[in-house]
Amino acid sequence: MKKNQLINRRHAIITGLTSLTGLLLPGCSKKLPPTYGNILRMGDVLTYVAHRTLLPGQSLAREYQYGDISSFPAIGTTNPADPAKPFCNEAYGRLLSGAFTNWALSIEGRVARPRSYSLADLQRFPPRTQITRHTCEEGWTAIGQWTGVPLSRVLNSVGILPSARFVNFYAYDDYMESIDMFDAFHPQTILAYGMNGRDLPVPHGAPLRLRVETQIGYKSLKFLKRIVVTDEFVDKGDNGWAWYTGI
């Protein structure tokens, strides 16, 4: 009896350790975002690998009813052309005063047919409307209705090259975010031009913002300017914020 227990214990420990190394092994391959040699980032990478390995593919985030729409704080940049702020983008100010008729989103990088889309071009794609919960990393949540074009439709129309692995977003407030192809082709990942049945308001990212419903709020970049598809992870340096924020 005693001997059996010992073997079982050893088995349990060995099994545990083996599954652990199984999770860490992909960390050696080049296919992952860098850890900046930072131990905190290693945990983030482990979370990313675990989510991509263990979670069932492309599940939809919960969608809510119209009556669930809630008050919605606008934080971070609430107007890139605000002269009162140390950061002020005059180009954005000109686009804003022209009601964004001169605004265009350029899509370039590892794509077959790079081009620019005006707001009207984007609105000609079949739209998707979703009422979802925004989860801010600070801890608060809000429910809003978003209307836009699924990113997958736009990417398919420019034709991404087979080697493409990341989609990078650049904004008028100089922020940059990137997501992998898994999230880029998620059905709820949209380029939103409408919020709660109206045009996207300036504090929430007019004229176009990204919505990534399977990640934390700061991934849903506002005030979009440019999209670049890349083979390589574009390292914007370690600014303290995790790259993958599905958790």
Add this chain to the structure above:
Amino acid sequence: MISHHTLNPKNSRHKRWVKGTHWIITMSFLALAFSGFVILMAHPRLYWGEVGNDLTPALFELPISRNYQHGGWEKKSPFFDSTGSPVSMSRNFATFNKNSWGRSLHFLAAWFLVLTGAVYLLAGIFTGHFRSHLWPRVNEFRLRLFWRDLINHLRMRIPSATYGPQYGLLQKCTYSVVIFFLLPLTVLTGLTMSPAITAAYPFLLKIFFGAQSARTIHFFASAILVLFLLVHVVMVIKSGFKKQIRAMTIGK
């Protein structure tokens, strides 16, 4: 008083895997409690349901950073023309703290807790540790005995230490609640705050009544765990700190 089972002498000391997992989980828990507090400071308001933010009512607010103070909001604009419409407001103050590194530390420590916890649970089941040491026996559990054990502890009449896993009734019950209820509850409510995980497993939002409820339950479960840690340390001190620590580390 409390009877300590006379067991096989080989069983009378803490097993090495128990000691190892005990300390890894202790360190993870300390890191989680600390980083959890840092994260909470970024938005020290708690809610019930799916939605909660500075523009909606809170269950309560904790005065642990100036982020709980209102003001610094401008341009209130309703989304709809109806009265009582939800509104948008822009925040124009800098938050007291950024929780970016706190979040990363929290999840790194959570990995240690979850993986070590899984090893501990498997080992506990397969070695019979839970059955023989941790779970109160059916014929052992009497409300009267439990009550007497509790009163004795409150009066600081702590049974002398056995330096092994021969636990008293109150001890067994407390450890079982911590190991099989509170720690799993913090892990599950923590996962319920994750957008990717609730997309894959929406039942989590159902059983915890929404993302904000999960956050509130996460807070209370963690607060009880911190309280447990404090009482646990007091009990270790009261029952012979040096010998207890020795028994849980290098002691054979």
